[in-house]
Structures are given as structure tokens and as C-alpha cells.
Amino acid sequence: MPLVNGGKIVDDSFVKLAVDTPLPESGDILVPAERFLGEAEGLLKRAGKVGVIWPNNRDIAELVPYLGKVAAVALVFPTFRDGRAYSQARLLRERYNYRGELRATGQVLRDQFVFMLRAGFDAFEVKKQADAEAFMQTAKRYSVFYQPTGDGRITALHRRMQLRHSEGVGT
Amino acid sequence: MYAYDEIDRTLVNERVSEFRDQVKRRLSGELTEDEFKILRLQNGVYLQLHAYMFRVAIPYGTLATNQLRALAHVARKYDRGYGHFTTRQNIQFNWIKLAELPDALADLAKVGIHAMQTSGNNMRNVTSDQWAGVAPGEIEDPRIWSELIRQHTTLHPEFSFLPRKFKIAITASDHDRAAIKIHDIGLRLIKNEKSETGFEVLVGGGLGRTPFIAKTIKHFVHGRDILSYIEAILRVYNQYGRRDNIYKARIKILVHELGIEKFSREVEDEWQHIRNSSLQIDDEVIEDIRSRFTYPAYEKLPHMPDELRQAAADPDFEAWRKNSVAPHKVQGYSIVTISLKPTGGPPGDATAEQMDALADLADRYSFGEIRVGHEQNLALPHVAKRDLPALWKALDKLGLATPNVNLITDIIACPGLDYCSLANARSIPIAQELTRRFANHELANLIGRLHINISGCINACGHHHVGHIGILGVEKNGEEVYQITIGGRADENAALGTLIGPGVKFDEVADVVEDIVEAYLALRERPEELFMDTVKRLGVEPFKERVYATR
Ligand code: HEM
Ligand code: SF4
Numbered sequence: 001m002p003l004v005n006g007g008k009i010v011d012d013s014f015v016k017l018a019v020d021t022p023l024p025e026s027g028d029i030l031v032p033a034e035r036f037l038g039e040a041e042g043l044l045k046r047a048g049k050v051g052v053i054w055p056n057n058r059d060i061a062e063l064v065p066y067l068g069k070v071a072a073v074a075l076v077f078p079t080f081r082d083g084r085a086y087s088q089a090r091l092l093r094e095r096y097n098y099r100g101e102l103r104a105t106g107q108v109l110r111d112q113f114v115f116m117l118r119a120g121f122d123a124f125e126v127k128k129q130a131d132a133e134a135f136m137q138t139a140k141r142y143s144v145f146y147q148p149t150g151d152g153r154i155t156a157l158h159r160r161m162q163l164r165h166s167e168g169v170g171t
Numbered sequence: 172m173y174a175y176d177e178i179d180r181t182l183v184n185e186r187v188s189e190f191r192d193q194v195k196r197r198l199s200g201e202l203t204e205d206e207f208k209i210l211r212l213q214n215g216v217y218l219q220l221h222a223y224m225f226r227v228a229i230p231y232g233t234l235a236t237n238q239l240r241a242l243a244h245v246a247r248k249y250d251r252g253y254g255h256f257t258t259r260q261n262i263q264f265n266w267i268k269l270a271e272l273p274d275a276l277a278d279l280a281k282v283g284i285h286a287m288q289t290s291g292n293n294m295r296n297v298t299s300d301q302w303a304g305v306a307p308g309e310i311e312d313p314r315i316w317s318e319l320i321r322q323h324t325t326l327h328p329e330f331s332f333l334p335r336k337f338k339i340a341i342t343a344s345d346h347d348r349a350a351i352k353i354h355d356i357g358l359r360l361i362k363n364e365k366s367e368t369g370f371e372v373l374v375g376g377g378l379g380r381t382p383f384i385a386k387t388i389k390h391f392v393h394g395r396d397i398l399s400y401i402e403a404i405l406r407v408y409n410q411y412g413r414r415d416n417i418y419k420a421r422i423k424i425l426v427h428e429l430g431i432e433k434f435s436r437e438v439e440d441e442w443q444h445i446r447n448s449s450l451q452i453d454d455e456v457i458e459d460i461r462s463r464f465t466y467p468a469y470e471k472l473p474h475m476p477d478e479l480r481q482a483a484a485d486p487d488f489e490a491w492r493k494n495s496v497a498p499h500k501v502q503g504y505s506i507v508t509i510s511l512k513p514t515g516g517p518p519g520d521a522t523a524e525q526m527d528a529l530a531d532l533a534d535r536y537s538f539g540e541i542r543v544g545h546e547q548n549l550a551l552p553h554v555a556k557r558d559l560p561a562l563w564k565a566l567d568k569l570g571l572a573t574p575n576v577n578l579i580t581d582i583i584a585c586p587g588l589d590y591c592s593l594a595n596a597r598s599i600p601i602a603q604e605l606t607r608r609f610a611n612h613e614l615a616n617l618i619g620r621l622h623i624n625i626s627g628c629i630n631a632c633g634h635h636h637v638g639h640i641g642i643l644g645v646e647k648n649g650e651e652v653y654q655i656t657i658g659g660r661a662d663e664n665a666a667l668g669t670l671i672g673p674g675v676k677f678d679e680v681a682d683v684v685e686d687i688v689e690a691y692l693a694l695r696e697r698p699e700e701l702f703m704d705t706v707k708r709l710g711v712e713p714f715k716e717r718v719y720a721t722r
Contacts, residue, residue, distance in 0.1 A: 081209055081292065083332025087409045090329055095444060111193065111210055118328030130201070141189055144182035146322040148449035149329070155449075156178045156322060157456050164459065 002132035004124040005101070007139065009132050012125075014051055014072065024048075030074055033058055036066075044069050051101065056084035060091050067098045072123070077106035086119045093120035094150035110138045118149050172235050172540055173318055174463050175283035182325070183280045186287055190214050191273035198270065213293060213331070215261075215286030216272060220592045225250075225267040226289040227279065231299035231317040231341075232260040232543040236530040239541050241282045243526035249275045254526070256511060256519040258583060258634055259338075260298045260543045261289055265590050293331045294324035294405070298340045300348045301544035304466070305552045307500045310360045311368065313343035315461050316397065319452065323398050330405045334412035334420035337405070338377075345663065350545055352376045352385045352665035353637060355422045356404060361391065368394040374404060374434070375426030376665075378631035383423040384665050386431045388438065394457065396442075399450035403442035407434070467538035467553050472503025475556070482560035490612055491563055494574040496554075503556055507537075509549040509566065510573040510581065514610045517599045518584045519547035528569050536562050545634075545661075546622075547583055548576065578615040579623060579688070580606040583634055587627025587644060588651075594627035596644020596651035597677070601625055604681045609688075618688055621702045624659070637661035639702055640687060641668040642680060651677045657687065657714055658706045671715045675722070683718050690717035 003012040014028045019035050023042075028049040036043065036052040043050050044066075051072030054063060063073070073092060075085035085104070092098040103123040104116050110131035116124065117139055126132035145153050154162075175183070190210075197207040211217075215226035227242065234242075242262055246254045249271050250264040257263055267275065276286060289296055297317045304312040320339060324330070330337070342349040343360035351357025357373035369391045376385025392400045404422075411429075413419045426434045482488045497506040509529070512518050521529075529549065533541045536558045537551035544550060554562060566572040575581050582605060585591065587598030602625055609615050624638025628645070635641035641656035653675055656668030675683050688702075694713055695705045706714070 080206070081332055082414060083292075083330070084410055084414075086329040086332065087406050094448075109206065111189075111206075112332075115326075115328045115331055142182070142185050142326070144178055144185065146182070146325050147327055156182070157459070159178060160176070160459055161455060 001125045001127060002129055003103075004126055004132050004135045005122065007136050009135075014049070016053070028071070030072065033063070036070075037062065040066060051103070053105070054088065056082065056088060060088045060096075063092075064096050067092070067096055067100075070100060072101035072103055073098065074103040074105045074125075075121075077104060077108060077112075080107040080109055080112055086115065089116070089119040089121055090149060110134050113138050114142055118145065118147075118151050118153070120150055172233065172465050173314065173460075174465065176463070179322075180280075180283065183283065183285045183287075186214075186285060186326075187273065187276045187280050190276060194269060194273050209291060209332075212291035213288060214272075214276070215289035216267075216269075217290060218592070219265065219590055220588075221590070222266045223269050223272070224590065225264045225272060225275065225286065226257070227262050227264070227284060227286045228289045228296040229260050229262060229284075229543050230296055230321045231303065231314050232301045232545075233303070233314060234541040234543065235282070236533050236539045236541065238282045238284050239526050239530040239533070241279050241284060243523040243530070244278060245275050246523040246526065248278075252524075253520055253522045255517070255586065256521065256543055256547050256549065258545045258547060258585075258632065259289075259296060260301070260545060261296060262543070263586075265586075287325055290336070291331075292333045292335050292337075294327060294333075294337045294339065297321045297324065298338070298349055298354075298545065300342050300344060301542040301550050302348060302497070302506055302552065303343065303542075304464075305499050305501075305504075305506055306344050306348075307498050308344065309500070310343040310362060312464065313341045313349075313358075313360050315457065315464065316358070316360065316370075316394070317341050318460050318464075319398070319457065320401065323401070330409060333405070333409055334414045335417065335422075337408075337422065339401070347661075347663040347665075348544065350634075350637070350661040350665070352663075353378055353382075353634070353661055354385065356401065357385045358397070363391055363393075370394070370397055372400060372404075375423040375431070377421050377423045378634060378636050379421070380418050380629050380631075381421075381424065382631070382636045382667050383427065384667065385423075386426065388431060388435045395452045395454075396446050398452060399446045399448065400438075400442055402445060402450055403438045406441050407437045411437070467540075469501045469504060469553070470555070472555055472557065474502055476503070478557040478560055482563075485560075488560060488563055490616075491567075491572050491574040492559060494578070494616075495572075495576050496559060499553070501553075505554050505556055505559065507551045507554045507559070507562065508544070508576045509551065509571050510576050511548050511571075512575055512581050512606060513570055513573050514580070514606045515603050516606070517589075518582050518602050521549075525569055525571060528565075529571070532562060532565055545583075546581065548581070574612060575615060577620045577622070579609045579618050579621045580615060582606065582623045582625060583638070584625040585627050585632035587625075587633075591627060591632075593630060594644070595629075595646040596627050596653065598625045598627040598633055598642075598644060601642060601644075601653070601677070601680050605684060608681050608685060617698075618692070619698075619701050621688075622660075623684065634661060635659075636667045637665060638668060639706075640684060642684075645674060647674065653677065653680050655680075655683055655687075655718070657711055658703065660703060669711045671711050672719050679722070686718045687714050690714050 659668030
């Protein structure tokens with residue numbers, strides 16, 4: 001599955017571990033939530049970055065004490081119809097100020113990129129190669145946004161106010 | 172009328188180009204039907220019995236004449252010459268080709284019309300009172316707020332993949348014409364003691380398999396906080412709403428399972444985190460939206476012009492006027508409801524010719540504005556009283572002057588088996604038969620206000636639960652059977668109807684309705700006692716007896 005990060009297809013440095021996969025000596029690992037919470041101290045001590053795979057039905061608040069220490073949080077879209085991870089992503093970025101990698105995993109298709117970017121994702125395990133290649137083009141599809149989110153884009157409401165004020169000058 | 176600016180138009184065009192690309196990928200096989208389904212639904216495209224059905228949004232039911240002409244154009248060019256206005260203030264086209272859809276959308280985009288979120292598990296087209304802005308006694312024009320919410324919910328990055336569809340309706344009048352109590356969120360515009368604008372917020376209403384009347388979650392949310400409050404409700408719902416069973420995924424089930432107190436605590440908790448965020452709306456923003464609604468330059472007109480006095484001699488005109496003309500907040504003007512329920516016709520249908528002609532009439536007589544109501548009728552919101560006789564003559568020629576608004580033949584019906592792939596039974600032919608049975612205007616008038624609602628399956632698109640008489644088609648041993656309820660209503664006193672007994676066969680439905688009506692006429696205390704009042708006073712028993720005694 002190609003990984004898009006920073007708008008480019010990149011190699012994934014993280015290795016995904018299952019609940020019972022033996023821990024590698026070094027290297028970056030992505031660990032399921034359950035295992036992470038159970039062994040957090042040990043995991044965080046070893047060499048290499050640690051990321052956590054957080055299921056979409058588990059309260060994201062449980063992860064908050066560790067947010068400064070994890071290098072990546074991978075949220076899950078079991079199907080592209082299941083949008084719970086959008087809320088989790090916004091909470092992580094906007095309420096808990098998480099600044100590390102926020103990765104979308106599962107059924108990640110190009111038609112969801114804009115929503116995901118706006119919710120705060122910056123890394124994407126894309127299901128189809130063609131979608132990954134179309135990332136930049138798809139991400140730029142929209143230039144107008146109606147809602148404020150943590151991505152900082154100016155909303156239509158505020159764009160109008162700006163226009164109005166600039167037009168107002170000198171009249 | 173709300174005028175789209177360059178910013179709104181850009182978004183609509185970007186949406187069209189995205190959908191064009193999605194259709195292309197579907198046609199080339201790059202997208203599977205499963206992947207495409209949700210994308211097309213988000214653009215109002217269903218796969219139906221015979222063809223693709225295309226559902227176009229008419230936000231809060233307000234149309235400009237160029238927009239109505241564009242709908243006529245789509246009916247003519249891409250469909251079979253007609254469209255079907257629905258209980259969601261939308262219009263549906265039943266015979267559209269997938270490959271032509273992007274072009275149809277592009278044609279509509281030119282006049283600021285789109286099909287975004289008319290379907291799918293997202294926040295649907297915001298609905299409101301079709302008399303918004305002209306109803307006497309209204310708190311203020313609810314469309315200002317409807318538009319704010321329309322914008323906020325369009326392509327929302329967090330709530331475009333909810334557990335289920337999500338509907339918001341707004342009213343600003345004591346008499347609720349927007350049926351807010353059967354919506355996921357119902358908003359009632361009110362003023363607090365300080366005369367500030369805000370909302371009573373209701374949540375968890377809905378029909379379908381498990382009908383619920385919405386409950387009040389908060390008595391007053393200030394206008395500046397309404398977006399954050401809605402966002403809080405949606406966030407709680409997105410996280411905790413059930414996804415294991417589509418029949419239980421609506422917010423009404425979550426509210427019911429948690430209880431309104433617990434649910435409202437969750438929402439309150441969430442809201443405290445976000446209410447002071449950038450979701451807070453300052454007056455300037457609201458004023459900006461308000462400034463893009465234009466209102467007619469009304470003239471100073473007499474309350475009772477000569478034209479109207481003279482026309483009163485014509486009993487046909489008077490029958491129509493009494494039935495279809497309602498008071499306007501400005502003296503000398505009226506609101507005219509246009510019945511799309513002619514005798515023998517499918518409720519809600521309008522031909523391309525009718526739409527074009529109506530657009531002309533709206534230009535001449537209603538400052539270029541048309542409204543769509545959830546009863547599947549249209550309205551001209553600003554007609555000078557002196558023009559009523561001329562307007563009536565013109566409408567009559569178009570077959571649009573049936574004087575049956577709010578009477579027994581003003582039936583709400585879903586498409587049923589004639590078009591819908593989910594249907595268990597026919598709806599339209601039942602409605603047609605009933606309009607013939609009660610075609611006599613004197614009789615219908617004698618009966619008075621009586622709403623019949625028909626759905627072809629449990630999904631309740633025809634709002635049968637809230638019909639004064641509700642008719643629900645179900646399937647039993649391969650046969651169409653109809654369950655009859657009475658006592659439902661969708662207004663400020665919304666209630667669900669009560670089943671009167673076992674289902675009846677297709678051929679019997681009209682007879683049963685006649686029996687119910689006869690029973691009512693015999694039972695009512697005075698002619699002013701409406702059907703609903705008699706049902707309230709006596710319950711269903713006497714009606715049940717009358718219907719089943721001989722069956
Ligand atoms: C012909 C294609 C149609 C299809 C496939 C369709 C599908 C559905 C489905 C599946 C539901 C159930 C939602 C639930 O579980 O709550 C539903 C509900 C509804 N539909 Fe339709 N529908 C169609 C046409 C219409 C039409 C023509 C109208 C208006 C006349 C309409 C208005 C509604 C309304 C108001 C509900 C709401 C029930 C509620 O509040 O829960 N639909 N529809
Ligand atoms: S109520 Fe059933 S039959 Fe009627 S339109 Fe809705 S889904 Fe189809």
C-alpha cells in the first residue's frame with residue numbers, strides 16, 4: 001500500500017506489529033493501541049520511533065498522556081463509509097494539539113483526501129496506486145471551504161468579510 | 172432571495188468537476204459500484220427500478236425563476252419532460268442517464284443549483300418553512316440561518332460519512348410548516364428576554380421503521396452559538412451512533428437508547444470545549460448573509476383592491492381564493508399556494524412546460540420567486556392582491572388551480588412501486604384513486620382540513636406516520652397490503668398516528684378512507700370540528716368499528 005506523506009509517495013519507515021509480534025531491536029514501529037497501552041514504557045525506551053494504531057471505537061482521550069511521546073498516530077477507516085476517525089483526527093489536532101504524524105489507514109481513497117486533509121491527517125496509506133499518484137491533483141480540487149477546522153484554511157464566511165473590508169476602503 | 176456570490180459558485184463548479192471525474196472513473200471501471208455508490212449518493216444519484224434517479228437540492232425551498240427554468244430544462248433535455256417535487260423540498264428526476272449527469276449538473280450550476288448531499292450519510296439539504304420571510308408574525312426570516320447552516324454543512328470534513336443520513340429543519344413561526352419535530356435536529360427560532368435571537372433545539376425525531384417525535388435538548392441556544400451546538404451534537408452522534416445495524420443508526424435511536432438527559436449531557440460537555448472557537452458567529456457574518464437576501468420592493472397597496480372585489484362574484488375564483496390564498500405580512504399582498512395535486516394526477520409532479528410557465532408567472536406576479544413546500548406543493552410568496560384574479564386564470568389554464576390545498580385530495584405520496592426499488596406496494600395509484608373519489612369540491616370542503624399521507628414502504632418517504640390518515644404499503648404473501656393509521660400530524664403539535672386494525676387490500680383502500688370520512692362526518696360535534704379534533708376526542712375505536720364492522 002503506497003504511503004503518501006507531505007504530498008509525495010514515500011517509503012514507509014514504520015513496521016506494523018501485531019499484538020503478539022516479537023519486538024524488533026530497533027527501527028520504527030506502529031503498534032496496536034491495546035499493546036501500546038500495555039507496554040508503553042518499554043516501547044518508548046527502545047531505539048526507533050513508536051507510533052500507535054488507534055481503533056475508531058476507542059476513546060482518543062486515553063491516548064492523550066502519551067501524545068508528546070509518540071511519533072505517529074494511525075487512525076483507521078475500516079470502510080470508507082465509516083467516518084468516526086474524522087472526529088478523532090480533529091480532536092487530536094484541535095483539542096489535544098497533537099503535532100506528530102497523523103496517518104489515515106484502511107480504505108483510503110482519493111475521494112476522501114480533501115476531507116482527511118481538512119480533519120488534520122498528513123499521511124495516507126492509500127489503497128490504490130493510481131489514487132496515491134493522483135494525490136496532489138486531488139488534494140487541490142477545492143479552493144472554497146465553508147467550515148473552520150484546525151487546518152487553518154480561511155472559510156468562505158471570512159473570505160467574504162475580508163473582501164468586503166478591502167472593497168470598503170476608500171468608498 | 173439569496174444570491175450566490177463568486178465564492179459559492181466556485182464551490183459548486185468544483186463539485187461538478189469532481190463528480191465528472193468520478194463518473195468517468197466509474198464508466199471506465201476504475202471505480203467499483205460499491206465505491207461509486209456512496210459518491211453518487213452524495214450527489215443525489217440513486218439507482219432505481221428503471222433508471223438512475225437524480226435528486227436536486229432546493230435549499231429551504233426557495234427558487235428564483237431562472238432556477239426553475241433550469242429545472243425545466245433538465246426535465247426536458249435529460250429526462251422525460253417532468254420532475255417530481257418531494258417532501259424534502261427537493262425535486263427528483265426519474266429517467267436520467269449516468270453518462271449525462273455531469274452535464275445536467277453543470278447546467279444547473281450555472282444558476283447556482285446543485286445536488287450536493289441530497290442523499291447519502293451526511294447532512295442533508297436544510298429545509299425550512301416555505302412561507303419564510305413572508306408569513307405574518309414570524310420571529311425573523313429563518314432562511315438567513317438556514318443559509319448559514321447550509322454553508323456550514325456542505326462538504327463538512329468531519330461529518331460527510333456519518334452513521335446515517337442527517338436532516339435539519341428550521342421554523343420561525345408558531346405554526347410549524349417545516350415539520351421540525353420529525354427531523355434529526357429541529358430548530359425553532361425564538362427571542363430570549365433580552366430580545367436576542369436564538370433557537371430552541373430539538374433532537375431525535377424521524378420516521379421510517381422506528382418513528383420518533385423529536386425532544387427538546389436545549390431551550391435556548393444563542394444564534395452566535397448555533398453552529399458550535401450543532402457541531403457538538405454531530406460529533407457525539409458520529410462517535411457513538413450505531414453502525415452495526417443500519418436500522419438503528421439514526422440519531423433518534425441513540426437519543427432513545429441513552430435517554431435525552433444523558434445524551435444532552437454528552438452534547439453539553441462537547442459543546443463547552445468548542446463553543447468559543449472559530450465556530451462562533453459574530454453579528455457581522457450574519458449581517459453579511461442577511462445582506463445577500465434581497466426582498467421585493469413592495470408597493471403600498473390597498474387591503475381590498477377593486478379587482479378582488481369584482482372577481483368575488485365568480486364562485487370558481489372564490490373557491491380557489493379561499494383555499495389557496497393566505498395572508499402576507501405586507502398589506503395588499505398574499506401568499507399563493509399552487510396545488511400539484513390535480514384530480515387523477517401523481518402528487519408532486521410538474522411538467523417542464525408547467526415549470527416554465529410558472530417561472531413566467533412568478534416573474535410577472537411574484538417578484539421572480541417560487542417556493543417549494545414539504546407537502547409537495549409550490550407557492551408564489553409575494554402576489555399583489557389585485558393580481559389574484561389574473562393569476563388564477565393563468566394557473567387554471569396550466570392545470571395548476573385545483574382548489575384543494577389542505578383538503579382531503581392534497582395528498583402526500585412517495586413514488587412507491589412505480590419508481591422505487593425499495594417499495595413493497597404502490598402509492599401513486601392509491602393517491603390517484605383517492606383524488607378521484609373526493610374530486611367533488613363541495614364534499615372536500617365540507618370535510619375540511621384533512622391530510623392523507625401514503626408511503627410505499629416502511630421507509631416513510633410519504634410521511635405516513637404523521638398523516639391525519641396515514642397509509643402504509645407492506646407486502647404480505649406476495650400481495651400489497653395497506654396499513655391505516657389515524658391521528659398523526661407533522662405540525663407544532665406533531666404526533667404519530669395510531670393503527671386502526673389489520674391491513675387491507677389495494678382495492679379496498681379508497682373504500683376504507685371513505686368509511687373513515689363518513690364516520691367522522693357522523694361523529695363530529697359541529698362542522699368546525701376538524702377530523703383531527705374528532706379523533707382526539709374519541710380515539711380510534713369508533714373509526715375502527717366503522718371500518719371493520721363490515722369487513
Ligand atoms: C424513489 C427513490 C427513493 C428512495 C430509494 C428512497 C429511500 C429512502 C430510504 C431508504 C429511507 C429510509 C430512511 C430511514 O431509515 O430513516 C427514506 C426516508 C425518507 N425519504 Fe425517501 N426515498 C426515495 C424517494 C423519496 C421521495 C420521492 C421522497 C419525498 C416525497 C422521499 C422523502 C423521504 C423522507 C422525508 C424520508 C424520511 C423519513 C424519516 O424522517 O426518517 N424519499 N427514503
Ligand atoms: S417510502 Fe419506500 S417506497 Fe416510498 S419512496 Fe421511500 S423507500 Fe421508496
